[in-house]
Amino acid sequence: MRSARAVRSLRREAVAGWAAVRHAPRRTVAAEALGCLLTAALGLIPLLLVRPDRPVLAVLEALYTVLLVPLRRYRPVLAMLGTGPLLVGPNVWVLAVVPLIVLPAARRIAPPRRAWHAVWAACAVTLVLTLAASPFRPGAWAREPAENGVSAVLLVLLPAFAGILLGRRRPLVSLLRERNAYLEQARSLTAAAARLEERTRIAGEMHDLLGHRLSLISVHAGALELAAARQAPPLAGQAELLRTTAGTAMEELRDILGLLRREDTAVPVPEPEGDRGTHEDITALVAESRRAGVTVELDWTLPGTAEPSPRTRQSVHRVVREGLTNVLKHASGAPTRVEVRGGSGRVEVSVTNEAPRPGHHQGTGSRSGLAGLEERIALLGGSFTAGPLRDGGFRLAAVLPYRPHAITPAVPPPAAKPASATGPSSAMNGLVGGAPGALRGGGTPPAGTRPPLSDEVLTWPRVLGAGCAATLVILPTVTFLIVLLTIAALR
Template identity: 55%
Template sequence: MSPAVRPWRRMRREAAAIRDAVRAAPRRTVVTESVLTGLVLLCALAPFPLVPPAHPVTASLLGVWAALLVPARRMYPALTVLCCVPVAAGDNAWAMVVVPCVVWSAVRRITPARRAWGVVGASGAGAALVSIAAQSLIGQLPKMPYLAAGAGVAALFILLPALSGLMLGRRRPLTGLLRERNAYLEHARFLTEEAARMEERARIAAEMHDLLGHRIGLISVHAGALQLAAERQAPPLASQAELLRTTAGTAMDELRGILGVLRHHSGEETAERGSREDLSALVADSRSAGADAELHWNATAPADADARTRQAVHRVTREGLANALKHASGAPVRVTFHDEGDTVVVAVVNEAPPVPCSPGDGSRSGLVGLQERISLLGGTLDAGPRPEGGFVLSARIPARPDVPAVYATSSEPVTGGAGSRPPLSTEVLTWPRLLGGGCAAMLVLLPTVGGTIILLIMAVLH
């Protein structure tokens, strides 16, 4: 392969790489870089009619070159810093203003810091040498004030912006590490709270199983014996004894469901809750206990509501029927279910009892619990006496609540692996340290800003 072909092929590979990078970049980045390049080109060439340069062709080429440095800083940061030399040593003051910005942005992308300082040093020395060479070519030896001015320009437009960029570039990974440390601590706190919550729920479940399970089991056994004795000695009471036995069995099943929820075995006893068959069974149990209860199901399709919504419908119906049996014995009770698509409505309405009942000693804790459950699902609960007599308990519940479960545990990993390793020392990762680094980087740029303003004023006056 001839030596002349190798550079050509390398240029083609670089052009293909640039084209692929532009296609892969986000559209917002491409638009932003295009706008910045156009603005730099406009600022470098637009003042020429008002302030004609001494060498228009050279000044125009420097303006175009400065505009090309803007998008190049992303893919070739080290080469971009070196290519700032002709602009910093040229006679286009408007293009020279772009050099600090390009150096500041490009140096942050050069790693490690030793390589960045080498590139910056070579660029500063190159700017000084190019200035000396330009004076020598026109037959003038550079004098000491000119050399001092060239060194000052290299320091203001290359060294100080590079220092600021390196300080901010070092600050960026520290900020990322600080976020990772906070995520680690937050994840550790969440796991600690979840472990404590699980331990407390397991303790409550064990206490309920040992106390209530034993008592309900005894009630079921004695109810079975009472049923057998009633069938032999008092047949009219056999049905009541059987109801007592089946109710005790149902209570034991519900207790197992509650224990499963406490032990995070959710979904075991909620699949059939809130269905038409479930509400019909509740109404049938109340009718067996002597209530005049009936169910009105107003739904054209099977209920496809969330399991928590179906559980809430079951609880509202059961609480309403139990209150009607307790406080309005003998009064007709009507259970109504409406499916409105994104909302379900369940109501338990009882008429006034034929014989006025004395106020019970209820604590209304059942209604308070229902209110809390339905509020967590984003629904509303209404309970109160009717104007014509009786009592109404109704609830409107979203069919598919947007709120997460109260004790839902997230199984998603922490973004970026945060929380998977111990945090760094708090002496390294502190907000004052990061804030101080950012302020110092901005203070370093103040001489550069002042020098830029003076350069532009001199260009206009000249």
């Protein structure tokens, strides 16, 4: 009955082992096969040069060691227990493989208490086999227990201690990386929430201040247009221009407020309107400036077959509008020339005005419009220049590509799994409030993330100390093996 159970158990182990080999990565299988071949070579080839006292048992021990090499990965406890007979066998060359079996096996056994139990059990197996073999060897009662005891300490205990340290360091490093990703995600979400809140506040201020003023201007301009149509017909056109300009400004303000209230990654920025930057659009801008009292000439030599992108046409519109606005503010009445040319995949646009009339009061400006325009054109890969001329005039020019490169966002999305997949508000629970407990395991973590562990297990001294201690533990083992193998070779 027991033999049948043993056969069934062995069959299950064989089936499980074959399944593990089939599902393992090819790189792992190749590495294990290479390790088995090197172990067999290390245990068998020296036997041809230095003949042992019991050659058959030495060969069987080498083959037994080969079986322990893959077993350390899938059955680490059995591999740890199986190293006991290697310390008392006649093949001294396989002792070099014992630390390479014990260290990975101890690293894979969890918790550490279970690993230490397996280590002590392997040492007990070594002691029992040593005492059992001592009566058959004359004079081995005192010598062999001492030698095997030293071998157990240096080849089993110290590598097992190093393996346990490395096994504890691996999850610590993994948890440290997870904590770093968690904090980076929290920082990105906090910055995004603060950015959206500030943009919403700016949008509200602009709506309350500029929207109210533009609405008043539009209402008064409508009343002025009606009054001018009855009392001063020549001024009706100017009043109509004032009213339509105020209405256009109100529509553009609403578009800007809509963009400010949108989240960066939630809603894509719409493309500019298709009629911006066309010949009709620029002609309309020039006509408005003429009605305002500016002498403007338009030189449009852009080929009809040219198809600039919507962003390029939007920038052309902005350059011309900014140039004509500056002429109205600082050089009203000065002759002005608007040029739009194309060729070689680029669009050249310029607004040049002559010196203002003597006695004309020039308005003061902060050059913020020019700075914003320069930044916009730089993002599209173009060039922008603006400055006074020698004759007292002013020139504003830009060179734009037909197909500008894509604009990269200023803040990249977080690399970790986005918690905003369930909504920005739910993802920011416990993170935006500024409570330290939200990042130290207290409170409810955002959806899609794991709660961070205690800071006590995620300290760099512990992580680095585990590796340093493991290195110091392995050095005596390597030294002992070198001395032991040297003595065996000299015999």
